[in-house]
Amino acid sequence: QVQLVESGGGLVQAGGSLRLSCAASGRTFSAYGMGWFRQASGKEREFVATIYSGGNTYYADSVKGRFTISRDNAKNTVYLQMHNLQHEDTADYYCAASPYSSGSYYESMYDYWGQGTQVTVSS
DSSP: OOOEEEEOOEEEETTOOEEEEEEEOSTTGGGSEEEEEEEOTTSOOEEEEEEOTTSOEEEOTTTTTTEEEEEETTTTEEEEEEOSOOGGGOEEEEEEEESSSSOOSOGGGOOEEOOOEEEEEEO
């Protein structure tokens, strides 16, 4: 069982930056593929970024070059550094853990989800 707790969301002006954190419980965090997803009001949840247990990273085209996913296995934490935020980045952001060492673009590959943290970008 893995429990995930996100933090770091908030209100930021367009062009600004935020860093989201996701603290995970469990002794096998390093073996999990981790992902960030987001859901804007009235829209379906969408993939943002994933990091494999080995460190490979992949991003949605909409955030490539602006967002960076990273992990600190010693701290059981995964991060999402977001730069040059735009109004369309406004959403609830969710951290997820996959028992597969490779992360995934697909929600169905993730067994554990955090409660989400809200990011609001004012234009």
